[in-house]
């Protein structure tokens with residue numbers, strides 16, 4: 134099955150589903166990522182803090198895939214937001230992966246108390262000018278953080294990667310991103326395999342459409358207009374997760390899934406207004 138392609142606000146193309154790599158490390162991580170690249174994922178989502186950029190680079194090399202067909206991403210950690218440190222960290226990310234460029238580089242968390250995310254953003258803009266990054270993006274940014282980026286640099290990100298799953302559908306943040314030409318990407322799209330995967334409503338829909346619960350959730354993301362990033366170490370699930378472009382959920386299904394939203398549906402209470410990750 135082929136994953137459809139989107140065009141970002143900087144004119145580059147990007148797949149409508151990315152492969153998540155958090156917790157995929159070492160040789161087992163390389164095998165899982167190689168498998169993902171060989172079953173048809175074109176994009177890998179990594180981070181400096183996942184300590185697997187080396188495994189990502191090795192999987193890219195050993196997959197035999199043409200580098201220009203892939204979209205490889207990493208993220209700047211909170212402890213390196215200062216301008217010069219951010220530029221050095223991007224270089225270190227490239228050395229670790231043995232890549233000449235990243236297709237996408239994100240600020241991982243805004244860390245508003247630390248207050249250096251605009252500096253970090255200026256470093257990403259500079260790294261893009263230097264050809265080290267093709268597209269620049271953020272994760273976990275709220276409107277107040279994005280407004281500051283725009284006011285102080287005139288540049289908005291191509292993607293905002295946020296926590297998003299049926300318990301936490303992020304209607305307002307998705308709308309804000311959409312209205313500003315920013316693609317929403319969904320992290321922990323399967324709720325990190327929590328009880329969503331045995332939810333009776335989702336099981337009922339899955340049975341009717343002849344798909345798995347994970348596929349129903351990922352299709353829900355796609356129909357919302359968000360780009361899910363499912364992680365799976367297992368080849369069978371990797372294939373299952375990307376096989377969602379041949380069926381459609383009805384408006385009634387979408388409305389029913391919307392009822393699963395919880396007032397505080399975050400997995401670990403990581404509210405970017407106050408959460409700081411280093």
Ligand SMILES: NC(=O)C1=CN([C@@H]2O[C@H](COP(=O)(O)OP(=O)(O)OC[C@H]3O[C@@H](n4cnc5c(N)ncnc54)[C@H](OP(=O)(O)O)[C@@H]3O)[C@@H](O)[C@H]2O)C=CC1
Nearest residue numbers: 153154155272320321322323324325326347363364365366
């Ligand atoms: N920017 C940010 O702040 C964040 C970004 N991320 C990114 O998002 C990615 C995805 O999020 P993540 O937290 O990993 O969680 P996911 O929602 O992708 O869930 C991953 C879990 O689901 C299991 N799983 C995958 N597919 C299926 C399936 N079809 N049926 C049953 N179980 C399944 C996996 O098990 P198994 O591997 O054994 O198959 C794993 O335990 C991360 O890997 C990372 O790249 C994540 C968190 C924060």
Ligand SMILES: O=C(O)C(=O)[C@@H](O)[C@H](O)C(=O)CO
Nearest residue numbers: 155180241242320401403410
């Ligand atoms: O995985 C990531 O990208 C994170 O930002 C982490 O915060 C992750 O969500 C986590 O759970 C760390 O304990």
